[in-house]
Amino acid sequence: MYSQAVTIQNVTGLHARPATQFVKLAATFQSQISISTPDKNGDAKSILMVLSLGIAQGTQVKITAEGNDEKTAVESLVELIQSGFNQ
Amino acid sequence: MIFRGSPVSVGIATAPAYLYKKEPIVIDYTQILPDQEEDELMIFSAALDLSIAQMTKLRAKAYERLGESAAEIIDAQIMIVSDPSLYTDVENEIRTGHIRAAVAVEHVIQRYIIAFSEIADEYLRERAADIKDVGMRILRNLLKLPPTGLGLLDLEVIVVAQDLSPSDTIMLDKSYIKGLATDVGGRTSHAAILARALEIPAVLGLKNITELVSHGETIILDGGAGLVLSNPTPKEIQEYSAKKEQEQTGRKALEELRFLPADTLDGHKVHIVANIGSPDDIEAVVHHGGEGVGLYRTEFLFMKSDHLPTEEEQFQAYKVVAKKMAGKPTIIRTIDIGGDKKLPCFKMPIELNPFLGWRAIRICLDEPAIFKEQLRAILRASVFGALLIMYPMISGISELRKANAILAEAKAELQAKGIPFDTNIKVGVMIEIPAAALTADCLIKEADFFSIGTNDLCQYALAVDRMNEKISDLYQPFHPGVLRLIKTVIDTAHANGKVTGMCGEMAGDPLAAALLLGLGLDEFSMSASLIPEVKKVIRTLSVKGAQEIAECAMGMETHEEIATYLKKVSNDLASSS
Numbered sequence: 001m002y003s004q005a006v007t008i009q010n011v012t013g014l015h016a017r018p019a020t021q022f023v024k025l026a027a028t029f030q031s032q033i034s035i036s037t038p039d040k041n042g043d044a045k046s047i048l049m050v051l052s053l054g055i056a057q058g059t060q061v062k063i064t065a066e067g068n069d070e071k072t073a074v075e076s077l078v079e080l081i082q083s084g085f086n087q
Numbered sequence: 088m089i090f091r092g093s094p095v096s097v098g099i100a101t102a103p104a105y106l107y108k109k110e111p112i113v114i115d116y117t118q119i120l121p122d123q124e125e126d127e128l129m130i131f132s133a134a135l136d137l138s139i140a141q142m143t144k145l146r147a148k149a150y151e152r153l154g155e156s157a158a159e160i161i162d163a164q165i166m167i168v169s170d171p172s173l174y175t176d177v178e179n180e181i182r183t184g185h186i187r188a189a190v191a192v193e194h195v196i197q198r199y200i201i202a203f204s205e206i207a208d209e210y211l212r213e214r215a216a217d218i219k220d221v222g223m224r225i226l227r228n229l230l231k232l233p234p235t236g237l238g239l240l241d242l243e244v245i246v247v248a249q250d251l252s253p254s255d256t257i258m259l260d261k262s263y264i265k266g267l268a269t270d271v272g273g274r275t276s277h278a279a280i281l282a283r284a285l286e287i288p289a290v291l292g293l294k295n296i297t298e299l300v301s302h303g304e305t306i307i308l309d310g311g312a313g314l315v316l317s318n319p320t321p322k323e324i325q326e327y328s329a330k331k332e333q334e335q336t337g338r339k340a341l342e343e344l345r346f347l348p349a350d351t352l353d354g355h356k357v358h359i360v361a362n363i364g365s366p367d368d369i370e371a372v373v374h375h376g377g378e379g380v381g382l383y384r385t386e387f388l389f390m391k392s393d394h395l396p397t398e399e400e401q402f403q404a405y406k407v408v409a410k411k412m413a414g415k416p417t418i419i420r421t422i423d424i425g426g427d428k429k430l431p432c433f434k435m436p437i438e439l440n441p442f443l444g445w446r447a448i449r450i451c452l453d454e455p456a457i458f459k460e461q462l463r464a465i466l467r468a469s470v471f472g473a474l475l476i477m478y479p480m481i482s483g484i485s486e487l488r489k490a491n492a493i494l495a496e497a498k499a500e501l502q503a504k505g506i507p508f509d510t511n512i513k514v515g516v517m518i519e520i521p522a523a524a525l526t527a528d529c530l531i532k533e534a535d536f537f538s539i540g541t542n543d544l545c546q547y548a549l550a551v552d553r554m555n556e557k558i559s560d561l562y563q564p565f566h567p568g569v570l571r572l573i574k575t576v577i578d579t580a581h582a583n584g585k586v587t588g589m590c591g592e593m594a595g596d597p598l599a600a601a602l603l604l605g606l607g608l609d610e611f612s613m614s615a616s617l618i619p620e621v622k623k624v625i626r627t628l629s630v631k632g633a634q635e636i637a638e639c640a641m642g643m644e645t646h647e648e649i650a651t652y653l654k655k656v657s658n659d660l661a662s663s664s
Contacts, residue, residue, distance in 0.1 A: 009403045011365055011388065015210050020163060046172035047163070048199055051214055054206035058392040058400065084403045 002071050003064035010084040014055035018085040023047045025080055031067025033077070044077065090293045094313030095279035098288030099331035100266035101324055105244035106302040107237065112226055114193065118185045127181050131188040134228040138168050141224070149257045153284050160253050160277060167221045189229045196222030213276060220252035240264065245308050249297050251278040261285050266308035268315050270297050290315055341619035345376035349622045351604070352629040358610040359622050362590055366407040371615040376622070380417040381538065381612020382590035383408060385461065386424050394432045395457060401464035409472030416473045418538065419465050420517065421458065423447040423479040442552065447480035452489050462497040469509035477515040477538055482522050484529045491533060519543035524572040527579035537580050538612070541591025545569050563646040564593045565653070570641060577607045588612055598653045600624040605637025627660050
């Protein structure tokens with residue numbers, strides 16, 4: 001299992017297009033991936049789960065993956081968040 | 088009868104009402120036997136596949152007719168249908184509750200709708216509509232019902248509905264659907280966004296219009312005013328038809344000059360720029376032909392956050408703005424909190440007179456760490472575009488010097504670390520306190536530009552609380568006292584070879600344009616949607632003519648006289664052009 005914490009940078013938070021990009025990227029990995037906020041937790045490959053976490057800008061989230069590509073998965077997702085979703 | 092709602096898409100329409108109601112879906116709630124579970128799961132899978140196939144077609148149609156942003160709405164829905172947790176949730180429901188797939192879908196969708204409606208975010212609450220829409224589609228496919236929609240309409244109507252789902256809206260054919268009126272919804276609903284994209288006049292949030300208007304009766308819809316009239320008299324129909332024609336000609340003329348420069352008849356150039364509160368507003372700035380940003384209100388970034396945005400978070404936001412503005416000048420105003428603007432993440436004292444209290448630059452100078460963090464973020468972003476810095480609520484030269492000293496420290500820190508920034512970044516003072524206007528000659532020696540914030544300048548000069556309705560008639564930007572302050576500021580900047588902009592409401596008032604041009608204002612900054620109107624006025628004037636108008640107005644004694652005079656000037660200009 002591998003995990004990393006990251007703060008959501010972009011102003012809209014993990015909504016709309018950023019959420020879609022995030023889930024699409026998560027789905028490309030084989031590992032089980034979850035995203036958690038201080039009080040909630042959800043499947044990173046589920047748009048419904050990710051959106052219902054209601055993650056706003058400035059929230060610190062933890063990305064955790066378990067599987068053969070866990071490290072790459074977490075690092076790529078963290079990088080996407082840090083890039084501010086290329087906005 | 089008149090109905091009032093949110094004006095979400097401009098335009099006027101007169102047509103028969105088409106009452107769009109969805110017939111209720113009948114679901115079989117009886118329990119199933121354990122050996123039927125697999126069948127139900129198969130039916131569910133097939134319904135998901137069919138839904139995805141339908142939506143893929145819809146996506147293509149949406150892309151072709153409405154472009155990428157409409158297609159993205161459908162994309163989000165396709166993702167929901169393909170969501171693995173939707174499938175497992177429904178599967179669990181079927182297996183543990185021994186219920187039919189349709190009942191399970193209904194339960195699961197309802198749960199997500201509730202979860203989304205509880206999120207304190209308008210955008211996400213609207214996403215509940217996506218889930219509802221997707222749920223209805225899956226249900227109809229499960230029950231083998233034909234698809235619904237407005238795509239089959241073939242006569243001119245105004246659609247009156249309780250609510251319109253994204254799939255309903257994307258099917259709208261502009262040649263038949265002349266207007267949209269709904270009981271619920273607001274400016275950020277899908278229906279609103281798509282109505283604007285399709286340029287269909289729309290009024291949403293009319294509460295109970297579906298109960299009070301009957302199918303087929305002629306109604307009038309005014310999308311700009313947010314009105315719907317049922318049972319119109321022949322006179323009203325005639326009036327609105329005239330208004331529609333006028334609106335159309337007016338809009339067309341404005342559209343045409345959107346990207347023309349704001350030059351006067353005699354070739355003098357002024358800058359017409361926009362006020363923004365977030366990077367999301369830039370699209371509108373570009374759309375309306377704004378030549379830059381005259382005021383970026385950074386406090387909204389702070390107000391939306393549950394903590395003070397870090398330097399890095401601020402840097403990201405300012406960088407987006409700098410990049411999106413692509414080299415066009417962008418004035419970033421350092422945080423202007425206090426007064427009526429509170430931060431969730433920053434404790435402020437309760438004050439008797441908050442507008443005369445601890446606000447804006449006063450807070451920044453008392454909390455230099457917060458201020459310097461913002462200045463470093465702006466400086467770092469300055470290499471990605473043409474950024475300028477502006478301090479709000481400066482009352483005199485001492486504050487300007489203190490602010491500039493902190494800016495110098497921020498620059499030195501970045502330099503020491505080898506972080507690049509625009510070393511020639513321009514720094515301006517927002518003039519909104521009468522004492523600052525009167526000492527403009529001192530301020531301009533240590534600043535690069537002025538920008539007049541007329542809203543506060545007017546409230547402070549006239550001692551009128553702009554939130555107090557009892558004295559709202561005393562709040563008069565055309566008061567000769569206010570105008571003299573404005574003139575002093577502009578003249579002082581010019582005498583020192585520097586420029587003055589204006590970023591208050593007055594700058595976007597077409598009535599004030601001639602006067603301000605005549606006083607020599609260099610930059611007009613306003614809400615993006617007001618740009619074409621002001622540009623139109625500027626383009627009908629000559630500097631000499633405007634100077635004469637200003638001279639005449641400055642010689643008057645009351646705001647009533649000045650307002651009447653400027654209205655007359657405006658009418659004369661409109662009829663001569």
